[in-house]
Amino acid sequence: MTTTIEPSSTLGAFLTQDQKDYFKRTGLIHFRNFIDRETVDLLWSACVAVQQEWITGAREKVNGTPLKWGVDVNGERIVQRFAFANQFSSVLAQFLLDPRFNLLLELVGNGARLGVDEKDGLVVNHYVNSDSSKFTRMGWHTDSVRDLFMGKPVMPMLNVGIHLDDQDPRNGGLRLIPGSQEQGVWGMLTKKLSFFDHRADPREVAFEIKAGDLTVHDGRCWHRVERSTLVGTASRRRVMYIPIIAGAYEPRGADSPTPIYHHLSRFIG
Ligand SMILES: O=C(O)CCC(=O)C(=O)O
Ligand SMILES: [Fe+2]
Numbered sequence: 001m002t003t004t005i006e007p008s009s010t011l012g013a014f015l016t017q018d019q020k021d022y023f024k025r026t027g028l029i030h031f032r033n034f035i036d037r038e039t040v041d042l043l044w045s046a047c048v049a050v051q052q053e054w055i056t057g058a059r060e061k062v063n064g065t066p067l068k069w070g071v072d073v074n075g076e077r078i079v080q081r082f083a084f085a086n087q088f089s090s091v092l093a094q095f096l097l098d099p100r101f102n103l104l105l106e107l108v109g110n111g112a113r114l115g116v117d118e119k120d121g122l123v124v125n126h127y128v129n130s131d132s133s134k135f136t137r138m139g140w141h142t143d144s145v146r147d148l149f150m151g152k153p154v155m156p157m158l159n160v161g162i163h164l165d166d167q168d169p170r171n172g173g174l175r176l177i178p179g180s181q182e183q184g185v186w187g188m189l190t191k192k193l194s195f196f197d198h199r200a201d202p203r204e205v206a207f208e209i210k211a212g213d214l215t216v217h218d219g220r221c222w223h224r225v226e227r228s229t230l231v232g233t234a235s236r237r238r239v240m241y242i243p244i245i246a247g248a249y250e251p252r253g254a255d256s257p258t259p260i261y262h263h264l265s266r267f268i269g
Contacts, residue, residue, distance in 0.1 A: 084121030157219035169206030
């Protein structure tokens, strides 16, 4: 049985030494109740409004990043992976101004910032198990390997997850190998076949998630999303990610090219 990690003590006005040490050692941290259920609903409504705009405009990409389209349990078209959602919604943009995000910058150090217009901006993943849904899981990968695929050096990067659904780890959800942020570039390229390998790993841990929780993981850690054992609405899992980035400022815009690995992702699911 996969170990479920314990949530951290509450995120207060500053990160405690214990919280910082834990993150440094494991490459992950889980905070309960970052936002309340009302805010969860508000954020999701904002996502739905963005989705509606993209349906109307038949949008395929944002700033070069392809959107992942799918079909919900009721047959309606949905976006299963949003990119730069914050650039289409003042509610989402405002949310990212919450000063508590700044506390997390310290986990990276000098020059760290929220990637509101870099990488893929605010990503929203919407997993659901249905006959026609294509997005139900994600294979092992490190987020930092995307830098390598783009021919860039690996820069410090964290991924901050804001969870919009409860997730009982016995049914699926995020899996991560603690400590794997130490592996170096060679490990990222050779230890697993990125995005294709879905097999459980004896070292992986799971998360007992409540809607409104926040997780942070180091971009160099191996992680994956296990497909829900449930089907239909009960399998729904929605989570937003905003990166924390350091190094050269590299905003993306309407003319940005599509990263090559997105062409690859058509073949995997
Ligand atoms: O859905 C998740 O919790 C993880 C998603 C992920 O790893 C990614 O989008 O890179
Ligand atoms: Fe990831």
